[in-house]
Amino acid sequence: MDINVENITKTYGRQKAVDRISFHVKTGEVLGFLGPNGAGKTTTMKMITNFLLPEEGNIYIGGKSMLEDADELKKHIGYLPENNPLYMEMPIMDYLQFSAEILGIPKDKIPERIHEMVRVCGLNAEKHKKIGELSKGYRQRVGLAQAMIHDPEILILDEPTSGLDPNQIVEIRKLIRELGKEKTVILSTHILQEVEATCDRILIINKGKIVADGTAETLSRQVQGQELLHVKIEDGDPNEIFKALQELPTVSLVDFTDRQKNKFEVQSKPEMNSNRDIFNLCKSRGWVLTEMIPVETKLEDIFRELTMN
Amino acid sequence: MKTTWIIAKRELNSYFDSLTAYIVLILFLGFSGLFTWILGNDIFMVGQASLRSFFGVAYWTLFIFIPALTMRLIAEENRSGTIELLLTKPVTDRQLVGGKFLAALLLVIIALAFTLPYVITVASIGNLDQGAVFCGYLGLILLSAVYISIGLYASSVTSNQIVAFLIAIFIGLFFQIIFDMLARTFNGVTGQVFNFLSVSTHFESMSRGVIDTKDLIYFLSLMILALKMAEDSLAKRNA
Numbered sequence: 001m002d003i004n005v006e007n008i009t010k011t012y013g014r015q016k017a018v019d020r021i022s023f024h025v026k027t028g029e030v031l032g033f034l035g036p037n038g039a040g041k042t043t044t045m046k047m048i049t050n051f052l053l054p055e056e057g058n059i060y061i062g063g064k065s066m067l068e069d070a071d072e073l074k075k076h077i078g079y080l081p082e083n084n085p086l087y088m089e090m091p092i093m094d095y096l097q098f099s100a101e102i103l104g105i106p107k108d109k110i111p112e113r114i115h116e117m118v119r120v121c122g123l124n125a126e127k128h129k130k131i132g133e134l135s136k137g138y139r140q141r142v143g144l145a146q147a148m149i150h151d152p153e154i155l156i157l158d159e160p161t162s163g164l165d166p167n168q169i170v171e172i173r174k175l176i177r178e179l180g181k182e183k184t185v186i187l188s189t190h191i192l193q194e195v196e197a198t199c200d201r202i203l204i205i206n207k208g209k210i211v212a213d214g215t216a217e218t219l220s221r222q223v224q225g226q227e228l229l230h231v232k233i234e235d236g237d238p239n240e241i242f243k244a245l246q247e248l249p250t251v252s253l254v255d256f257t258d259r260q261k262n263k264f265e266v267q268s269k270p271e272m273n274s275n276r277d278i279f280n281l282c283k284s285r286g287w288v289l290t291e292m293i294p295v296e297t298k299l300e301d302i303f304r305e306l307t308m309n
Numbered sequence: 310m311k312t313t314w315i316i317a318k319r320e321l322n323s324y325f326d327s328l329t330a331y332i333v334l335i336l337f338l339g340f341s342g343l344f345t346w347i348l349g350n351d352i353f354m355v356g357q358a359s360l361r362s363f364f365g366v367a368y369w370t371l372f373i374f375i376p377a378l379t380m381r382l383i384a385e386e387n388r389s390g391t392i393e394l395l396l397t398k399p400v401t402d403r404q405l406v407g408g409k410f411l412a413a414l415l416l417v418i419i420a421l422a423f424t425l426p427y428v429i430t431v432a433s434i435g436n437l438d439q440g441a442v443f444c445g446y447l448g449l450i451l452l453s454a455v456y457i458s459i460g461l462y463a464s465s466v467t468s469n470q471i472v473a474f475l476i477a478i479f480i481g482l483f484f485q486i487i488f489d490m491l492a493r494t495f496n497g498v499t500g501q502v503f504n505f506l507s508v509s510t511h512f513e514s515m516s517r518g519v520i521d522t523k524d525l526i527y528f529l530s531l532m533i534l535a536l537k538m539a540e541d542s543l544a545k546r547n548a
Contacts, residue, residue, distance in 0.1 A: 049397040053547045074399040081397070085390030089327055090319075101315045102398050146394070 001076060001153045002026050003048065003184055007057035010043050017043040019208035020057065025201075027153075030180035032199030033188035036307050040208040041188040042082050045156050048186070049079045061154065075104060078147035082158040084140055088132030092123060092142055095131060096149060103150040117145040120175065122168075136163035144172070148179075155179060157187040161194060173198045192299045202299075206307040219302050227268040229275060230257065232291035233282055238262050244281055250274040263291070312400055316408025317415065320382065324416055329378070337374055337420045341366045345427065358435030363427055364445045364516040368509075371417065371453055372485050376477035378416060379460025380470045382409040383539070387468035392543075402543045406465075406536055410457055417453040421446060441518030448515030451528035452508060456481055458535030465542040484508040484531075 003025040010018040018040040025031045033041045046052040048059055050070045059066040061073045087095060096117060100110045118124055121141040126134060131142055140163050147155060160176065161169045176198050179185060189195060195202055196216055204212040204219075212219055233241050238259050245254045245266060251274050253267040268274040275292060282289040324330035344366040346353075354362075383406075386392035395405060431437055456477070463476035485508055492503035492510075504510050511524040 046393070051393050051397050051546070071399050071401065074397060077397070079394070079397045081390065081393045083390060085392075085394055087323075087391055088389070089323060094322070098315070098319050099398070102312060102395075102400060104399060 001062035001184060003154065003186070004060040004063075005044075005048065005057075006060070008044070008047055008054035008059065009056040010040075010047060010052060010054055016208045018047070018054075021205070021208070021210055022057075023203060023210065023213060025184050025186060027184050028180065028182055029201060030176065030185040030187065030199045032195035032202045033186060033205060034190070034192070034195055034202060034303060035188075035205035037190070039205045039307070041205055042158055044205070045079075045158050045186065045188060046081075049077055049156055050074055051081075075150070076153045078150065078152035078155045080143045080147045080155075080157045080160055084143040084163075086131045086139060086142060086146075089130060091130050092127050092134075095142065096145060099146040100149050105150055113149050113151070117149050120148070121145040122171070137165055137168055140164055141168075153183055155183055155185045155187075157185070159189055160187055161189070161191070169194075192303060196299055204303065204306050211306045212302065216299060219299070226252070226270055227273060228295040229266045229268070229278070230263065230291065230293040230295055231266055231278060231289065232261065232263045234262055234288045234290050236262070236285065236287040241287065244285065245278065248274060248277045248281060250277050265295075312404045313407040313411060316395075316400070316405060317411035320409055320412030321415055324378075324412065329381075330416055330419075333374055333378060333416070334420050334423065337370055338423055340370045341424065358431050358437045360427060360431055360437075360442055360445060361516055363424065364449065364512075367421075367424075367449055368452065368512060371449065372456060372481060373478075375413070375417065375453060375456040376460045376463070376474045376481065378413050379409075379457055379464055379477060380473040381464070382413065382461060383464040383543070384467050384470050384473040387465075388470075396543075402540050406461060406540050406543065410454075410461055410536060413457045413460070414450075414454055417457070418450065421449060438518060441516070444518045444520055445516040447520070448512050448524075451515075451525070451532075452512055455484070455508065455528055455531045455535070458532045458539070459484075462535045462539040462542065465539040 005021060005023050007020045007022050008018060009016065009020050021040070021044060023031075033044070035041050043052065047054050048066075050066055050073070053067070061076065064073060066073060090098070093114065096114045097110065100113055105113055118127055121144055123138070123141055123145060126138055131139060134142065140160075144157075144160065147157065155176075157176070161172050164172060173194065176185060176187065180198070180200070187194075187198065201215055202212070202219060203210060231245075238256070241262065242254055242256065242264065245251055245264060250268055250272045251266055252269040255265045255267075257263045257265050266274060266278065275294075278292065279289060281287075321330075324333075341363065345363040383392070386395065396402065428437070428442055459480050460473070460477040463480065464470075464473040466476065467473050484506065488503045488507035489509050492500050492507060494500075495503060505527070511527045514521060515524055
């Protein structure tokens with residue numbers, strides 16, 4: 001089932017938390033929501049899961065309108081809310097039983113599904129404890145278990161790996177990748193590596209608006225524009241080298257990164273490559289080129305570029 | 310209906326798991342037993358085989374205990390955020406309110422069922438008017454349904470259980486006693502209106518063994534009104 005979000009808006013008081021956002025998520029796609037705190041990620045997720053109703057616009061899931069068929073559509077969604085709220089006084093198994101019943105899983109399938117979730121989420125060792133007695137990581141697993149127990153076609157995960165230890169994070173990311181092959185997954189996070197590790201597509205939201213939409217590569221191309229090289233040239237006077245580099249026809253900007261070690265940052269002119277010119281320059285002057293590293297724009301930079309203003 | 314029942318079942322289990330149910334049962338039976346059989350204007354003073362003094366005692370004990378049962382129901386879900394988890398499952402606001410209402414009502418009915426030995430005891434002393442007993446119990450259940458609905462509304466407007474308790478008691482006091490007092494102060498139509506609004510008017514006529522449609526309509530419409538208000542206040546998250 002695909003998700004089609006059309007022009008949804010939500011205001012809290014005077015502030016527009018979500019401002020006419022539209023996007024589309026295909027089946028078999030993992031979409032990562034990125035954005036600074038308070039950007040509107042959680043509010044958007046709350047609207048997709050029908051906890052909040054959009055003031056304007058609509059959400060279509062599998063072509064059906066969320067405003068009309070909410071009760072039917074909610075059966076196909078698994079949701080892990082922010083902060084993972086759970087009934088602390090309930091034992092895990094009772095809670096999973098309750099979740100399964102309320103999601104309308106047929107009675108005879110429930111034990112099998114619970115067993116499967118306990119296995120997938122690694123709850124076996126703790127399964128007879130009350131949720132309130134669990135550590136944060138285990139609670140997160142319970143949250144994931146209840147989101148996936150009905151084998152939903154759509155998974156909405158608000159910060160799925162928060163509170164997990166590094167091993168668990170790797171496991172959960174792997175699980176999300178696997179699920180993402182046949183399901184539609186939207187996850188939000190502020191851990192950039194997580195997006196790179198799990199998502200097919202990235203949506204960056206800032207102040208309630210979408211500021212970027214695409215794969216990690218298309219985004220970095222979009223932001224980068226110009227080639228950037230880190231070079232180290234030895235056996236010459238740094239100032240002389242600096243001047244010579246600056247005079248190359250393909251170079252737009254040179255900067256010292258470390259004057260003592262003769263390290264420079266060279267930015268090429270738009271749509272030009274300066275690596276050959278730099279090599280030839282060194283050859284003709286008898287300098288030794290010991291380093292030349294193309295700098296890729298990292299997701300961090302894209303994120304900062306798009307959300308800081 | 311199935312969803313409502315699943316929610317009610319969970320709430321009822323939670324009452325028993327958290328010991329709330331046992332405490333309420335013991336206190337309810339303790340108080341009503343004490344005042345019915347031992348202290349004050351008790352059952353032996355009446356001089357006839359009747360449970361009217363018990364109904365009078367239960368009228369007050371339920372008034373106090375029901376807000377204690379309902380205060381947690383929605384306020385706690387608001388506080389912990391589990392309301393979001395519940396309402397993003399295929400559950401409507403109405404089913405949620407209905408389920409919680411049913412759980413509290415069932416617990417009250419269980420408590421009342423434990424007072425059936427009173428009926429048997431009194432019936433063995435003299436000639437008990439069974440119709441009056443039936444009406445009295447029905448009156449208690451309807452009265453409870455009204456206070457549970459009010460309690461649910463109070464619980465839905467806050468995320469603090471104590472606030473929910475106090476709001477429920479505050480609203481309840483009007484129906485329990487204030488309207489009755491006002492009815493005595495005012496004459497004419499105003500007095501009649503207050504008299505009609507007071508729960509005691511309707512409850513007393515029922516505990517005497519008279520079922521009047523006017524009383525049934527009174528209880529049911531108050532109940533539906535308060536439940537509707539609770540449902541609307543849940544939907545306020547969208548405002």
